[in-house]
Amino acid sequence: MKEFSVVGKRLQRYDAKEKVTGQEIYICDFKLPRMLYGKILRSPYPHANILSIDVHNAEKIRGVKAVITAKDVPSSKFGFIPSQADKNILCHDKVRFVGDEVACVAAIDEETAQEALRSIIVEYQELPYVIDTKEALSKDAPKIHNPESNLAFEVHHRFGDTEKAFQESEYIFEDTFITSKVAHCCLETRGCIADYSKGRVTIWSPSQSPHTLRQELARVLGISQQKVRVINLSVGGGFGSRLVMDMKEPLAAILSQKTGRPVKIINTRKEEFSTAKARYPFIITLKSGVNKQGKILAREIEIVGDNGAYNDKGPVIFNTAANFASILYGVPNIKFDGFLVYTNKEPGTAFRGFGNPQIHFAIESQMDMIAEKLGADPMELRLQNANQPGDIAASGAEITSCGLEECLMKAADAAGWSYSHKTHANRGMGMAAMVHGGGSMRAYGFSANDAFIKISEDGMVTVISSAVDVGQGSETVVAQIVAEELGVKYEDVLILGNDTDLVPFDLGCFGSRSTFVCGNAALDAARNAKKEVMAVAAEMLEANPNDLIAAEGKIFVIGSPDKSVSFPDAVNFSIKQRGKPISGKGRFFDPIAKDMPQLPFGKRASTFTFASQVAEVEVDIHTGQVEIIKLVAAHDCGTPINPMAAEGQIEGALCQGIGYSLMEELKYGGAEISNPNFSDYKIPTSVDMPPIRTFLVKTAELDGPFGAKGLGEPGLVPTAPAIANAIYNAVGVRIKELPITPEKILNALKEKGLS
């Protein structure tokens, strides 16, 4: 493989120092002159008619500048998918979950705004409510939107013939798995500042997709997109929670328009936990047919998903789950039925993994059950079924690069994989594999991104890139890609990209796509800028441009490194001597995306990443407590641009994966979330983290920038089933419901007479 001088290096992230030392400015620090503070009055009831709202007393409070209710805002409905829009900016006649937006206030400070909320009198008529999906589907259930049914959406896919395949199967497995509703737990709660002035609204927001936010806000306010400008602030945690607008942006915009002053609205931690949307909980019934040799012939999946009170990304998440369920182990016959059900609860949204951690919990837990039935080592069964480069899945997905086999072997090897020979009582190992997207996402029918590069007279490179850095390091990665291509130092590359007035359109940071999509666009721009530099360097060196190489700030003739010119000198020469400033425009364009409607379903993702994780656990049979002894994660991410950042992505995801496996859950006491704070909603602390080993299994992804693929999400996709399998191996109880709490384990042990 070619030696790179910047790509593949463990370089410190450009924003590391500011973040670690607390210098970075986040939305909670950010103030504008004359700024007001907005607060939202939220429904205390899960389901009720609004009979009247009296804001008279609130308006009279000194320092209150505006109070708005449904009659003051456009009556348009919002939804991530416009055809499924079902949410008013402020509730008109009905509230549908505890936390639904009823009124909004702008005041000179938070205390005054809070006081104004307490002075608003709302008369409600309580309605029967439903929080359980199965109940919500019953005929007599209270109806949340549609008077006919609470079914919000259904998704069906058929690849191959599962019925025939089941007839040919030696064994059939059918199990139901339940996954939990978990919160993103961003350290920064969600918020925005809106400034409506000179006929335009500017939004400062820690968004994951500023251009989408711009479209969404324009849509719901009924104004043209050019009247909306989104300036992205440092994002204090994304994980999918900042992909879809919530009502703060339109509310702040309307309040700003009304008062003529900027308005900031930020969630309290309780609001964040109870209204900022969460991972969709799934009830998954998984039926698999396996032949004598251990080949999986068919998979039938039925998912009942809890939509919560309003639509968001649910249908897209179902489709993602369906696609990956057809890819892992290349099962030729797939039947997928997904039902998304309205309940009177906080809605769901995107969350790292996008439906994939849920479906992997089911598939990879059952994989171990299959192995046990066949008397096979779970590792061998996975190796036997592992995807290979060049495979085409039942959904039509084409596997390009694939390092699954190597991931399985590497993780097992490093963990000292021993499934049948136990070293300690109540200790065991478990493994799980995964597939996820890591390239271009074509579900929108387009997938493209532009980038621009300008090079200053002193050789400094500025990249205008749409890559949204949500803490994962995408700007650092883009800088490394550009520096490598131009042959300059990483420190000499500056990234600009936080303003929709400045940067080209992009779908945003999701789907583990930034490195692939924005990285490719920036690489193309660098190539184009490089052509201009090389032409002038060739002239200066009296050489053929094709014989030149650029590296570490120098351009030299192949074979004679003494014959060189510095990168800044070449740029300077071009500008001053030849009157040609140097710049480059680049584009990532996925030609297949536009044909998506006619193409096989599996083509919706261009590139796939694979991984295998091994967990070793010890279970206390008296308390059900799980101690993770170690976690090993081997991930195929193509050729990593920055291995340190890649490892950081995996480590952070593993931490989230441990929480998802063992402790995290939004609990409902009645219709209200009973743990909307960090003392009762448990996430793992630093002392809960086990020793971790990560391996980057290198594959060459020909379509990726310098061979790279995405890695943002995969880290937590297989963690829960790996831990569940380890618990089974340790003490013989199979827990099919997340989180696997000590209480569930103890109950299962008692049922089996093991505790």
Add this chain to the structure above:
Amino acid sequence: MKNFEYHHPRSLNESISLLMHYGDKAKVLAGGTDLLVRMKREELFVPHLINLKKIPELNFIRYDHEAGLSIGSATVLSTLASSRMLSDKYPLLVESIKTIASPQIQNMATIGGNLCNASPAADMASPLIALRAEIKIAGTWGEKFLALEEFFVGPGKTILKTGDILVEIRIPKVTDSTKAVYLKHGVRKAMEIAIVCVSVALDIDPKSYICNQARIVMGAVAPTPIRSPGAESILIGHKIDENLKKAAAEAAANDACPISDVRGSKSYRLEILKFLVQKGISEILHSVRQDT
């Protein structure tokens, strides 16, 4: 959070008069790691906060060979945990402090605050009761001593009346033959509120293994931290063996009346309680055997 007025009296008397003056509009601030969180969540509105941390009379650690240990109520937990004397003579207290939340919170929270917050799961309550702690309360009416176990009334409630302040915690000298353990069960290893916690203090004759004195104190299984009279009487005067441990655990469960809540169900709490009582007794026995 609503605005409030902050007071920082320099003496015990000054704080008592401030508390009397503001009545139910005032609360004592003794670290704030529970109080300020609740105020921020708007579960509680307190117009006047009276900080006790700057009062020297409330901030001390004293040890006397006869009388034992005396701790000012506003003493910060991390100060206690880093005391060599405490590690040497009352290791149980240091162990239990180290299970509380995080180092950051241990640097702010005080021993008196942990007790006056009156959480049924308070990490300091059961170890102190197990060590027979007494407390000193002061008010306009003067001052008095009482056993710590009489201090708690219910979740978040103590016997303190308006103007009363918990001044001091006294722990008698621990006999050489007394051993104690604190066991806390939660889902994670730090930042955890106990699902169940248990302190076991036993005075066991190293030759006969007969238990001379016993305290079994349980947290998060009743409205207040409570002793288990049943378990204690089963142990006292008897040689401890497997059957006796089990019987003590069953008796402890009988004395407990846990609720089901967001942290755990009633049945799970009772299971864990029984296990922790047995584990506590076993650990002490093990340590007695090692000494002999």
